[in-house]
Amino acid sequence: MSEHVILVAGPMGAGKTTAIQALSEIPVVSTEAENTDRATADKPTTTVALDYGEISLDENEKVRIYGVPGQRRFSFMWRILEERALGLILLVNNDAKDPIGEAEAFLKEFSSLQERGGVVIGITRTDVAPHPKPQAYAERIRKTYPGISIPVFKVDARSAPQIMTALTALLFNIESQQAIHEMEIAS
């Protein structure tokens, strides 16, 4: 059995569990508990360990999707998963106080994935908070990490096609990075 790991990360309330539910072909295994931090995200429950979903490519190959808890006290888990992961879907809610700052903080945490093109950013809740725009994210990221291409999309975490687009962009971006890396070696 061959497997590929995709992580879904982001601050609490960004829609990680919902996005995995939109992608997964199996009922998502969630570890929700009562949310004791209603100030950060006003929802009754939050993920305390992992969410898990999967897409099977064929009988012997699967994409495993792990949603990692958004709170930084769980960051030790991020390290473990990052090593195995092919890429990361980073969800950021646009109505947060400093959404671009939050995105940057997560990019820093997952720097090894980010350096090899394995990150896509999905901005959620743009219906209630249209600003900052995706290009503002892209421009700030470009300043911090010149030369690195990170797709930034406005997404509705409930929309399977939109989350699938984010996943596809992630895969194509990694593929392009690899192709360019090979050209670099060849030249």
Next chain:
Amino acid sequence: MNNKPQYSLGFEGVDEYNRSLIETMLRSVAPFMDCTWQMAQTGDADVTICGLGIPAGSGRKNLVLQLVNETETTGRTEELTLPLRLMGFLESLKHAEKMLRGNIIDAAAAQPQAAATAAAEPSVPQDGRPAQSWQTFALELLRGVTGEKQGQMKFKIGDLPIAVADVQNDTVFAAFELSDLPRTEVVVRHAWLDAPVESTVTPQSLDILHWQVGMRSAPGNCAPWIKRNGRYRLKYWPNLAVLPHSLGQMNVAARLANVACSIDEIIRLGKLPENEVFNIFNAFGVMGLLQEETLERPKYVIVSDPAEQKRSNVVSSIIGRLFGKRAG
């Protein structure tokens, strides 16, 4: 260089000597000019050079450059003074190019009230040609992208209801799906509004309008804002989550997001049919996403597609299986 000609030049009543001289000048300078010209193969040229004593005439559909003797010149930019000199000729072409690119738009922008009325009651001019094509509409949208124009623009595409593009808020208020615009050349009218209008329809992303109009702006060819041999990289990814796109288009976006490429290189990559490669560059241009690489020696050059096709890696395999399965 092999710049794609964008405008055509024709003759009417020009003597053999001057005709030959103009053709020679054009041939010799064309490779070095950003905007290229070609001699018209038919009588329907963008610009007609009229010989001595041939009146420019009224009711012409195209632009006219009038040959005049040095002693009779009035100094107007539409005049080509004899004996012909290269610099004067080039100046006239530049002026003609500006006219061709801008005059229709300027006319509409200069008369917002009249244009707004026209948008409300569209009609095809008597000569049967559309008042505005996809390309001129794309040029107008570009003015919003570059910040030259701000606020809201009212527009009407063919028989579709009037819609409003809000440049400030990246939204379009339209009672039809922007992802489902007609594919053929249609009359497109527009007018920038002095005051914002309110709409009750659900807003759609302005990106979709840019994308759709850009795709239609010069089917299978370079639009005026794209250089045939330019190498471009995406400043940032287009918001493909809301744009109707194919996997091939996303693949091209991924490549251009990571490295500057020319149109020919992307064609060689083989991810999209040739005409679609032109279309996607045109669309990215309208969206303001392209940044031209000016390095004399590019960092990377895509040499051939087969080597790339043979490359086998985990990601390609996942993409293939994921979408092979979904398509099935």
